[in-house]
Amino acid sequence: MNHVPVMLDEVLTALAARGGAIYIDGTFGAGGYSRAILSAADCRVIGIDRDPAVRPVGDDLKRASGGRFVLVEAPFSAMRDVVAEAGGHLVDGIVLDLGVSSMQLDQAERGFSFAKSGPLDMRMSGKGPSAADAIARLTEKELADIFYIYGEEKKSRRVAAAIVRERAENPFTTTDHLASVVAKAVGGKHTKTHPATRTFQGLRIFVNDELGELVRALSAAEQLLSPLGRLVIVTFHSLEDRIVKTFLRARAGLNAGGSRHMPEIERGPEPSFRLLTRKAIEPSAEEINVNPRARSAKLRAAIRTEAPAWPIDISLFPNAPSLSRLEASS
Missing domain, CATH: 1.10.150.170 (Putative methyltransferase TM0872, insert domain)
Structure with a gap:
């Protein structure tokens, strides 16, 4: 397999995979992240992808991993249902590589x-x-x-x-x-x-409906991650990154206005995430030189706290035409 996912080393560092843990690769694609996570620790990985064309790659990885990997055909916003149907409740880490895959771009x-x-x-x-x-x-x-x-x-x-x-x-x-x-x-x-x-x-x-999927997936990840579980997201353009940044900063308690001396009830819910880094991590010059697709990539990661998940934030949805309008006319 020649496909090398963007910022692989940085993703693995942020995820900190460990033995016995369960991880979700919400954008399986060519399987680069899943394969690397399985190699990094004696863990299990649930791959999710709504593209049926990736099934053969998933089947190969399932065999190669001795059953530690399974691929589910679904949108990543449905990750809670995917885990529930597998008999699980919480997971230890979630990785999302947003946008269109190189496999899809290469197929005319x-x-x-x-x-x-x-x-x-x-x-x-x-x-x-x-x-x-x-x-x-x-x-x-x-x-x-x-x-x-x-x-x-x-x-x-x-x-x-x-x-x-x-x-x-x-x-x-x-x-x-x-x-x-x-x-x-x-x-x-x-x-x-x-x-x-x-x-x-x-x-x-x-x-x-990529941005709607992203907002729903962020909320699902917040509910799925166990305390100390890690969320790692790679974005490729400003709209995605803005949504991820706004979500994580809010959940980390960094977007609230007003005085920090206000009563607790007025300051909103307890932070459900702790940021790994305040600023996004960007690819190295060496990686960009080898893989130009990486030039616009940004990695953001956070660790789940023990606080309850917040309600889904509808303000994250862009004020733009909805796919439902087109579906209704079909």
Whole structure:
């Protein structure tokens, strides 16, 4: 297996795997983190991935690990149900590597990348509305909001307008068709980043409800981790990192306003996490040189306290179009 996960050494240090413990790799992918955790200690790992294409890799690792590993096909937001169905209650550590995997990007037929022509799909699970459905059915304003909020595309209105004009005559079914229309709409000189990159990112995040999944997963992890259990998360863009940072700082008692001399009842719940580091850990220059995908990665980690889990924080959800709107029109 040639796949090397981003910031592997830093993830293993933060997780501090130990014998007899149970860990969750919530974004199994090519299995790099799971394989390394199993090698680091005589522990058990539950891999979770909603992509059915990773099943053969999971089966191979289960055999190689002597049964210490199991793969479950599910979104990582369902990790509590996954553990409960396995007869468990709490776990000792959870690792999440967010975003699209290199395996998915490399498969043109999945439609995640415009590097090669492929169907405009982008669904990690292969279920539900596709990217082509979103492009065909959503309004110009909804598309512009998706590109601006999820993709952080400054020219989102211009891009959305160009797409709506084009789809009236030529429906979008392939990645290269969409990429060419977006590139013309964005205009200007092309830098190292393709002009359609942000639009594709926004569309992918929307189709897979990635930020909603993240918020629900953070809440689930808070409820699943045993005291002293560790949560380790690697993000790849600012929207993900902002949500993770806000969640962990709040749960560590670092986001509360007002005076520290206020009565306890007014200062909110007891901290449910203790941060391992105040600032995010970033990849080394050596790793970025070997693996350019690592350049935008940030690692945040925290240790669970004995305090009760907090209620899910709906303020973490981005104020952007919801996938339910598209599902309802299917």
